[in-house]
Amino acid sequence: MSAPGLHPLWRPYTQMKSAAPPLEAVATRGSRIVLADGCELIDGIASWWTAVHGYNHPHIAAAVADQLGRMPHVMFGGLTHAPAERLAQRLTALLPGALNHVFFTDSGSVAVEVALKMAVQLWLNRGETGRTRVLAFRGGYHGDTMGAMSACDPEEGMHRRFGAYLPTQVFCDLPRDAERSAALDATLARHRHELAAVIVEPLVQGAGGMLTHPPEVLATVARLARRHGLPLIADEIFTGFARTGTLFACEQAEIVPDILCLSKALTGGTLALAATVATTEIFSAFWSDDPAAALMHGPTFMANPLACAAANASLDLFETEPRRAQAAAIAARLEAGLRPLARLAGVRDVRVLGAIGAVQFAQAPDLAALKSRLVARGVWVRPFGDILYLTPALTVPDDDLDRLIAAVAAETEAIAAALA
Numbered sequence: 001m002s003a004p005g006l007h008p009l010w011r012p013y014t015q016m017k018s019a020a021p022p023l024e025a026v027a028t029r030g031s032r033i034v035l036a037d038g039c040e041l042i043d044g045i046a047s048w049w050t051a052v053h054g055y056n057h058p059h060i061a062a063a064v065a066d067q068l069g070r071m072p073h074v075m076f077g078g079l080t081h082a083p084a085e086r087l088a089q090r091l092t093a094l095l096p097g098a099l100n101h102v103f104f105t106d107s108g109s110v111a112v113e114v115a116l117k118m119a120v121q122l123w124l125n126r127g128e129t130g131r132t133r134v135l136a137f138r139g140g141y142h143g144d145t146m147g148a149m150s151a152c153d154p155e156e157g158m159h160r161r162f163g164a165y166l167p168t169q170v171f172c173d174l175p176r177d178a179e180r181s182a183a184l185d186a187t188l189a190r191h192r193h194e195l196a197a198v199i200v201e202p203l204v205q206g207a208g209g210m211l212t213h214p215p216e217v218l219a220t221v222a223r224l225a226r227r228h229g230l231p232l233i234a235d236e237i238f239t240g241f242a243r244t245g246t247l248f249a250c251e252q253a254e255i256v257p258d259i260l261c262l263s264k265a266l267t268g269g270t271l272a273l274a275a276t277v278a279t280t281e282i283f284s285a286f287w288s289d290d291p292a293a294a295l296m297h298g299p300t301f302m303a304n305p306l307a308c309a310a311a312n313a314s315l316d317l318f319e320t321e322p323r324r325a326q327a328a329a330i331a332a333r334l335e336a337g338l339r340p341l342a343r344l345a346g347v348r349d350v351r352v353l354g355a356i357g358a359v360q361f362a363q364a365p366d367l368a369a370l371k372s373r374l375v376a377r378g379v380w381v382r383p384f385g386d387i388l389y390l391t392p393a394l395t396v397p398d399d400d401l402d403r404l405i406a407a408v409a410a411e412t413e414a415i416a417a418a419l420a
Contacts, residue, residue, distance in 0.1 A: 028055035031396045041380040044404040051269030054395040063313035076303045083308035097256030101283040104303040108237035108263035109143030111274035119197035125285045131196040141207035175220045188228040198225040199233040202249035206238035210358035215253035222255040231258035241265035245354035268314035273307035326394045330355040337405035344416035358389035377407040
């Protein structure tokens with residue numbers, strides 16, 4: 001075997017030996033990425049679903065610049081600062097029910113890790129041992145760190161090769177019908193003594209394939225978790241901040257989870273920040289004179305002032321600009337442009353929910369070739385598995401959105417024609 005070439009940068013989810021060289025981005029503006037050769041690509045996935053306001057929004061840029069000049073970072077152990085205090089207050093005011101206590105981290109995976117840790121320690125603080133597992137759902141994805149990986153789909157997910165390394169969780173199908181609801185109920189009863197919580201992606205299992213489910217399914221999950229006395233963790237890292245049409249996906253099922261995870265769009269796609277938000281009931285189990293009852297977690301850059309400033313500016317935009325209306329308008333355009341593709345040969349399904357549109361093929365296409373053709377069409381869209389999807393910025397101009405839809409439609413039609 002020949003010696004590996006020199007690759008100082010190890011890239012995500014990439015076989016470095018055979019991958020095509022990455023494209024060099026030199027600037028961003030609006031919904032576009034500018035490449036080193038001067039070409040512009042319309043970003044159809046908002047930089048992994050983060051840039052909900054588009055790139056370089058002047059309000060966020062000004063807030064970050066102002067904070068940078070005053071205090072870019074300070075440790076959060078024993079200190080506090082106004083950007084974090086204000087952001088926590090605003091998030092708890094926006095979230096439903098008694099989700100009143102915010103723990104900041106710096107990535108979605110870690111937000112999930114903290115949620116799992118909260119759930120396990122909740123029972124320990126109540127004097128119950130042995131509750132160290134969670135019930136998760138097939139098709140789910142919750143992150144790339146150890147605990148988060150263990151709650152991802154164990155068979156179809158990207159982390160299945162790590163099975164022997166990971167904690168063993170309990171898995172069920174989402175309760176999409178009476179039979180699967182009964183199965184979930186029975187599984188919760190059977191494993192109740194060892195379960196710490198139930199974790200779910202509300203309405204959309206994102207990296208699992210943009211798999212959608214109606215609010216009634218989410219409501220059933222919440223009802224059964226409560227019936228068995230188990231905290232419900234809602235992973236809204238992808239679905240939060242109007243991606244599904246409401247500010248938070250949980251609103252559509254009229255449920256209040258016990259713990260909720262946020263990241264990605266929290267700062268409008270500018271800086272790394274995440275939050276794990278718990279209800280007062282959960283927080284109360286940690287409120288004690290016993291030091292051992294404290295939540296023993298503390299990322300070095302938690303509540304980073306720069307990131308908190310960006311997040312506060314992002315929330316300003318949700319208050320002053322019509323993001324939910326924009327999500328509804330994107331949904332209508334995605335429906336009109338993608339739904340007709342469902343009749344084509346080789347297309348298994350077309351799904352649209354809020355500002356999410358996905359075409360699922362009967363079998364995975366040649367992804368490398370498909371990505372190259374999409375770039376040649378002037379769009380940045382990253383299909384995975386058997387899914388070709390769009391999750392653009394909520395501010396995407398109509399012309400750019402139409403070009404994204406046209407590119408997806410043209411490639412889908414070409415794949416269908418090759419199968420004919």
